[in-house]
Amino acid sequence: MKPFIVLRDLTKDYNGKVRGLDGLCLEIYPGEWVAVMGPSGSGKTTLLNMIAAMDQPTAGSIYVNGVDLLSLTEEERARFRREKAGLIFQQFHLIPYLTTIENVMLAQYFHSMADREEAAHALQEVGLGERMRHYPSELSGGEQQRVCIARALINQPKIILADEPTGNLDAENEKTVMGIFHRLHDAGHTLLFVTHDPQIGIQADRTIELEHGRIVPALSTKGPVLSSFG
Numbered sequence: 638m639k640p641f642i643v644l645r646d647l648t649k650d651y652n653g654k655v656r657g658l659d660g661l662c663l664e665i666y667p668g669e670w671v672a673v674m675g676p677s678g679s680g681k682t683t684l685l686n687m688i689a690a691m692d693q694p695t696a697g698s699i700y701v702n703g704v705d706l707l708s709l710t711e712e713e714r715a716r717f718r719r720e721k722a723g724l725i726f727q728q729f730h731l732i733p734y735l736t737t738i739e740n741v742m743l744a745q746y747f748h749s750m751a752d753r754e755e756a757a758h759a760l761q762e763v764g765l766g767e768r769m770r771h772y773p774s775e776l777s778g779g780e781q782q783r784v785c786i787a788r789a790l791i792n793q794p795k796i797i798l799a800d801e802p803t804g805n806l807d808a809e810n811e812k813t814v815m816g817i818f819h820r821l822h823d824a825g826h827t828l829l830f831v832t833h834d835p836q837i838g839i840q841a842d843r844t845i846e847l848e849h850g851r852i853v854p855a856l857s858t859k860g861p862v863l864s865s866f867g
Contacts (some may be wrong), residue, residue, distance in 0.1 A: 640664035641796070641827050642688060647697035649683055650851070654829035657683040658694065659850035670818075672838040675847035679833040681802055684847070688829065689722050689798050696733040702795060719744075723789030729781040731773040738769040741788045759787040761807040763817055779810025786817055796827045803837055815840065 642665040644680040649657040658680045665671050673681050687699055692705050699706040701721065709717060718724065731740050741756040760769055763783040773781055782802065791798060802818075803811040815837065822828055822842075830841060838844045846853040 638666055641667040641669075641702055642829075643698075643700040644684075644687070645698045647684075647687065647699065648679075648695050649687070649692070650695045656850055658687070658697075660697070661847075661850065661852060663845070663852065665827065666831065668822075668825045668827055669843065670822045670830070670841040672830045672832055672841035672844045673847060674832060674835070674838050674844060675853075679847040680740070680850040681847055683850075685798050685829065685831050686798055688796075689724055690717050720792060721795050723792070723794035723797040725785050725789050725797065725802050727804040729773070729778075729785050731781055731784060733773050736770050736772055737765060737784050739774070740784055741791055744788045745789045756787070756791060760784070760790050762790070763787045763815070765867075777810065779806050779813055781808070782806060782814055783817065786814070787844040789820075794826075796829065797821060798829050800831045801833065802830065803832070803834065811837075 642663070644661060647658050647661040647663075654671060661680070661684070663684075668672055673684060675681055676801065683692065687694060687706075688701065690699075690709065693707060694816040701717075704717070706714065729746070732743065736745065738753065738756050738760060741755065741759055757766070757769060763786050765780060765783055765787065767781060768776065776784065782805070786802075797818075799818075803814055806814060817831075818828060819840070828841070830837065832838055
């Protein structure tokens, strides 16, 4: 099986002084669930942003499903995010004056389409079928995160990228949200999580640990030992 995501010698420098990623190499396979862990400043979010085509490296290469992300124009990178990647953040980024279903449909709007039935189905899939007309202020934190998941799934992305998706949730809502991710994994989605919580990390197929922008092989589990040298 060919890898779905291939990173080679990925390096990111900031202002020529701070190195966010340091020659990192990584392969992720179709349908695999990978958790990325490590201390603050280790490069976790930088890595996620690279794969989401939201940032570009100083050096190295990024291929997703055979597409060279670094060869894309800004418009093509935006289309890649709309069509191929579902993005979920710790902060919910919901529009306060839009209802739940309108927030989900917003993702379709940027794709030049808006299907209320599809948006309703996505909300039903995350257990919010009865909350479609509510505004974000009327939802709990867990419900808002589920709206974000529905919004990320509306365009049927091949990969789901999540940055601390349970970081603001209590134990009960965390369990509910993780149940959704397990169902997505079972359905064949490729998942890449950034998390600081070991109890979340161990639920993935594979856990990798970053330190100073490099993969720590001895701490990477449930999969091939990875190296920043490829």
